[in-house]
Amino acid sequence: MTEKGRKIFNIALALIVSIAAWVFVVYNYDPMTKEKYSDIPITYTGLENLANRGYAVAEANHERVDVVLEQKRVDTGSITKDDISVTADVSNLASGENTVVLHVSGPDGTSVSDVSLKTITINIESSDREEMAISVEYPPSADDDAEPIIEEMNYDFATVIATEDRLANVDRIAAVVDPDDLNDILRPMTVELAALDKDGNKVLNVVVYPETVSFKAAAGYTKEVRLNVPVKNESDDSFERTFTVPETIVIKGTKEVINKTGSITAAEIDISQYYENAEVPLLLELPEGVYLAEGQEELIMKIMVIEKTEEEQEEEDQTG
Structure with a gap:
C-alpha cells in the first residue's frame, strides 16, 4: 500500500471508530431526562363487561391528565403523547360515584415519574340500548362528491349501549374508511364501528355490537x-x-x-x-x-x- 493509501485508510478507520464510540456512548451512557406530556386522554377498559351488567359510564370528573416520563435524552424527539397509555378499568364498578385508580404506561425504555392525577371519580348509571343502521362513509375532510361503493356487508344494523343522555347524542353508527385506501376495484375490508354525533365526532363511552363490520369497498363519486x-x-x-x-x-x-x-x-x-x-x-x-x-x-x-x-x-x- 502506498503512503497516500495508508493515510486515507487511517482517516477512514478513525472516522468509523469515532462513530462507533459515539453510538456506544449515546445508547449506553446517555443521561436520563424527565419530559412532561400534557392532556393525555383517559380511556376506559371493561366497557363491554359493564354493559353486560346493565350499566354505562355517565361522566367523570377528569378526562385528561399530564404525565412525566423518565427517558433517555436521545429518545425525547421520537416520543409523543400518543405513545402514552392512561386507562381506567370500569368493568366492576357499581351504580353511582366510584373512585378509580389510573394505570399509566409509556413506551419501552421509559418509566412513569409523575402523573397529575392518581385517581378519578366516575359516575355509573343504568344503560339503554338502541338498534341503528350501519353506514360506511369517508371522513368529513373528503371531497363533497366522494362516497364509497359498498357490497356484501356482513351486518346492516348494530346495537348501541350507553346512558340515556349519551345515547341521545348518537346520530349514526359508521365505519369510516380512508378514500386513499380505495380505487376502482372492490376490495375486502374489516373496519371498526364508531358511534358518531351529527358533526361526525366520535361519542365516547358508548359500546357498539358488533365491534367491526366487513364488506367490499371501492372508490365512488x-x-x-x-x-x-x-x-x-x-x-x-x-x-x-x-x-x-x-x-x-x-x-x-x-x-x-x-x-x-x-x-x-x-x-x-x-x-x-x-x-x-x-x-x-x-x-x-x-x-x-x-x-x-x-x-x-x-x-x-x-x-x-x-x-x-x-x-x-x-x-x-x-x-x-
Whole structure:
C-alpha cells in the first residue's frame, strides 16, 4: 500500500471508530431526562363487561391528565403523547360515584415519574340500548362528491349501549374508511364501528355490537341525474288522480360509470289501480355499476285521489 493509501485508510478507520464510540456512548451512557406530556386522554377498559351488567359510564370528573416520563435524552424527539397509555378499568364498578385508580404506561425504555392525577371519580348509571343502521362513509375532510361503493356487508344494523343522555347524542353508527385506501376495484375490508354525533365526532363511552363490520369497498363519486317515472292512467271512472315524484336522483359509481349516466328510469306505475291516497315505492332500473347514494333509498310516488262530484262527472262526459 502506498503512503497516500495508508493515510486515507487511517482517516477512514478513525472516522468509523469515532462513530462507533459515539453510538456506544449515546445508547449506553446517555443521561436520563424527565419530559412532561400534557392532556393525555383517559380511556376506559371493561366497557363491554359493564354493559353486560346493565350499566354505562355517565361522566367523570377528569378526562385528561399530564404525565412525566423518565427517558433517555436521545429518545425525547421520537416520543409523543400518543405513545402514552392512561386507562381506567370500569368493568366492576357499581351504580353511582366510584373512585378509580389510573394505570399509566409509556413506551419501552421509559418509566412513569409523575402523573397529575392518581385517581378519578366516575359516575355509573343504568344503560339503554338502541338498534341503528350501519353506514360506511369517508371522513368529513373528503371531497363533497366522494362516497364509497359498498357490497356484501356482513351486518346492516348494530346495537348501541350507553346512558340515556349519551345515547341521545348518537346520530349514526359508521365505519369510516380512508378514500386513499380505495380505487376502482372492490376490495375486502374489516373496519371498526364508531358511534358518531351529527358533526361526525366520535361519542365516547358508548359500546357498539358488533365491534367491526366487513364488506367490499371501492372508490365512488356521486352525481345528480334526471329521474324518469313512466305513468299509466287509463281509467275512465269517477276518480281524479294526480301524483308527484322526485324530478332528480343522486347516484354513485366510479368516475367512468357515472360520467356515462345522464338519467335513471323507474318501473312504470299504473295509478288507475288506486282509489285513495297512497305512497308507492319507486322500483329503479339501475345500470350495472350504478348505485343509490346515501339517503336516496326511500324514493316514492305520492298519489292523490279525489272522487268527482256528479256535476264534474257529467261535465266531463259531455266534453269527452
